[in-house]
Structures are given as structure tokens and as C-alpha cells.
Amino acid sequence: MRQSYLSIQGVSKRFGLFAALEHVSIEIDKNEFVCLLGPSGCGKTTLLRMLAGLEQPTTGRMIVDGREITSLPPAKRNIAMMFQSYALFPNLTAAENIAFGLQEKKLSKKEIAAKVEEALDMVDLTHAAAKYPAQLSGGQQQRIALARAIALSPQVLLLDEPLSALDAKVRQKLRREIRRLHEQFGMTTVMVTHDQDEALTMADKIVVMNHGEVVQVGTPEEIYNTPVNPFVADFIGAINFFSNSCFDHPIADQTKLLAIRPEHIRILEQESEFGIPAHISELEFRGAFYRIFLRWQDATGQMSEELLTLDVLAQQARRLGLSRNKKVWLELPLENLLAFEQSATTTEERG
Incomplete structure (x- = not known):
């Protein structure tokens, strides 16, 4: 050893x-x-x-x-x-x-x-x-x-x-x-x-x-x-947390808390029945990319209270004509989703 x-x-x-x-x-x-x-x-x-x-x-x-x-x-x-x-x-x-x-x-x-x-x-x-x-x-x-x-x-x-x-x-x-x-x-x-x-x-x-x-x-x-x-996920880099009940994803255990990094969320080029409808609330120009904040439509048809954060290359954002209040469709790749126990602490003050 x-x-x-x-x-x-x-x-x-x-x-x-x-x-x-x-x-x-x-x-x-x-x-x-x-x-x-x-x-x-x-x-x-x-x-x-x-x-x-x-x-x-x-x-x-x-x-x-x-x-x-x-x-x-x-x-x-x-x-x-x-x-x-x-x-x-x-x-x-x-x-x-x-x-x-x-x-x-x-x-x-x-x-x-x-x-x-x-x-x-x-x-x-x-x-x-x-x-x-x-x-x-x-x-x-x-x-x-x-x-x-x-x-x-x-x-x-x-x-x-x-x-x-x-x-x-x-x-x-x-x-x-x-x-x-x-x-x-x-x-x-x-x-x-x-x-x-x-x-x-x-x-x-x-x-x-x-x-x-x-x-x-x-x-x-x-x-x-x-x-x-969730503590480690939240402390290292930006991340989105949401309940598994928000989306119709094929993850059997509904008790899980899901999470995904902003760079892993995809904006689809056009409307899709498999996409998640969302509206852009804010855009922040970060140089090489835009950080975009959206409210999404959950499985019940209600708009979310929380904002979803994603990062889009500036060139792509311009090509798609992304702007405030624009409706878009999102894809959350299953391979990039993280799943945690709901009982785990999700917030901690960053020092």
C-alpha cells in the first residue's frame, strides 16, 4: 500500500x-x-x-x-x-x-x-x-x-x-x-x-x-x-437547482433534487415538442458569452417562480436574436443532470 x-x-x-x-x-x-x-x-x-x-x-x-x-x-x-x-x-x-x-x-x-x-x-x-x-x-x-x-x-x-x-x-x-x-x-x-x-x-x-x-x-x-x-455543487461554479416534479424527465425517483450547470442547458433553434418553453427575463453580457436568466413553464403549465440561469456564446445569442421577453425552448441533456437527495442542504453562505 x-x-x-x-x-x-x-x-x-x-x-x-x-x-x-x-x-x-x-x-x-x-x-x-x-x-x-x-x-x-x-x-x-x-x-x-x-x-x-x-x-x-x-x-x-x-x-x-x-x-x-x-x-x-x-x-x-x-x-x-x-x-x-x-x-x-x-x-x-x-x-x-x-x-x-x-x-x-x-x-x-x-x-x-x-x-x-x-x-x-x-x-x-x-x-x-x-x-x-x-x-x-x-x-x-x-x-x-x-x-x-x-x-x-x-x-x-x-x-x-x-x-x-x-x-x-x-x-x-x-x-x-x-x-x-x-x-x-x-x-x-x-x-x-x-x-x-x-x-x-x-x-x-x-x-x-x-x-x-x-x-x-x-x-x-x-x-x-x-x-x-448540493453544498459542493453550489459552492463550485454556478448551478441551477429544481425539483424533479418541474419537468417531465424520465427519472423515476421523484424525491430527487435535480441540478444542472448553466453551460449545459441548450437553447433550441426552433420550437420543439420535446423542449421546455421559457421566457427570457434578463441578459448579462459577459464578453465571450451571455448569461441569460429565464422563467420556464413546468409540467403543469405554470411559469416558475425561480429563475433558470444558462450561458450562451455571444455569437450564438446574436444569431438567435435573443432578447428580453423572447420565448425560447430549452433542452436539459440527461447526461448533464445531477441528482441529490431532497433532504440535503442546498444553500450555504459563500465566504
Whole structure:
């Protein structure tokens, strides 16, 4: 049986009567990039802090490369953590910030200088070596903090929402930068985020958490295409939920809650007896596509109270002459329908 590189086994954390984590178990392979994803307050940052040694679990074990680290102090773990606030020393230059952690390792001045130069080069900030954090942009500060963590050559790199303070364009660029550095240095990386796009684009494996528990673990494709319950389906991407009684589909179990992604609903070119009649309520131009909101006619002939959301390529929307109040016919491909138990929770605040 293959052994995981990083093993989190039955970890719980309680603060008084409050359970921040409940029996969390996760297996992570060497060099894997894992995202802990979930709403605010779901326990993901608490778990990251326990891996770093900044919090102690109430119960459970944590093992890295066959060595138990549960009770080890942070300095003995060979794990580097990059904080959400970057935590750069304002009175030290970029180079001195990177050197700080290396000095704690009792390296020679020559070794430290070489590692600092290499770290600055890998994040393309050699020219900013003598600048202080206040003289750097948010993106540059983030890269210095990342360089400081990687320069320590950790077994595991922990990232606590590293992109949340940056604007959208810088965030997209640094997603690719972090992923490139991860692959270049072959580190096992665990990143906390509540941003579904970050998780989908950066992770090899996503761990979806809610209320201190692991809800689902899988690749981005598995999490998106085969969510285990309505919470995961709703948290990852846009989705439509509706009762099975709304449509005359050949699914025998009428107790199921159905769901479908906006991109999987098809607008038919012309009226069809097999199509679902609907009226367009709103259109939102999203550049390459339109997001369209419709009210549909159910099996009883009544118009729905809820809006159905679908995405249509801009070119197709123009060709079909889609506009507000236009009547259209929809097709919901059976292969793209998801079915859940009606008793499952369908809503959760996104954090």
C-alpha cells in the first residue's frame, strides 16, 4: 500500500465548546498542490495553522514523510508558511526579509547571499533587493513573501489565502507564478482559499470543507462535474437547482433534487415538442458569452417562480436574436443532470 507524503489523521480542534475541526483526515502525495476550499469559518485556516505548528490539535495526528510532527515546535517541522498579510518586516529590505529565515538556520553568510540571490531571481525581483516593503506594490510584496518561504527549501509549503489582497489582474498573473514555482521546485503545497477559481485553476486536488468537516476530496474536474451534495455543487461554479416534479424527465425517483450547470442547458433553434418553453427575463453580457436568466413553464403549465440561469456564446445569442421577453425552448441533456437527495442542504453562505 502506497504511503502518503503528508497524512492528516482524525484531527479535531476545539476552542472551549466550539468545534473548529471535527475528525479531519486528508492524504496528500509528494509534490502535490492541494487547495483547502470552503466558506469563511469552515476551519481551513485552523487546519493550516496546525500543520505549521501555530496551533495544537485537540485530537489526531499529522505525519510528514513518515515522521510525526503533531507535537513538534514550528522550527523543527521544515514547513514554511506564507501568511495572508505577507508578514514582511517593514524595517528590512526585500533581500534582508528573505535572509531572515535563513539566518535562523545557521547558514554561512556566503550560503545566505547565494540563496537570497536565487530567490530574488526566481520571482524576477533582483532589481528590488534593496527596497523596503513600503516601496513595493502589493504584488511585489507577495512575491517577496513567497521567495522568503521557498528559500527555506521546506518539505511542505503552506499558503494562507496569498492572493486575496490583490486586484484581479495581478491575482491572475500570480496564480500562474505560484503554480510555476511549485512545479519548478517540486514542493508539496497546501493552499487555503475561499475562491473557487483559484482552486479550480491551481490545484491538483481540492479538499472542500464546511462546518469543520471535509465534505469532498477530488481533482478539480471531479469536484466540478460530480459534486457529492448540493453544498459542493453550489459552492463550485454556478448551478441551477429544481425539483424533479418541474419537468417531465424520465427519472423515476421523484424525491430527487435535480441540478444542472448553466453551460449545459441548450437553447433550441426552433420550437420543439420535446423542449421546455421559457421566457427570457434578463441578459448579462459577459464578453465571450451571455448569461441569460429565464422563467420556464413546468409540467403543469405554470411559469416558475425561480429563475433558470444558462450561458450562451455571444455569437450564438446574436444569431438567435435573443432578447428580453423572447420565448425560447430549452433542452436539459440527461447526461448533464445531477441528482441529490431532497433532504440535503442546498444553500450555504459563500465566504
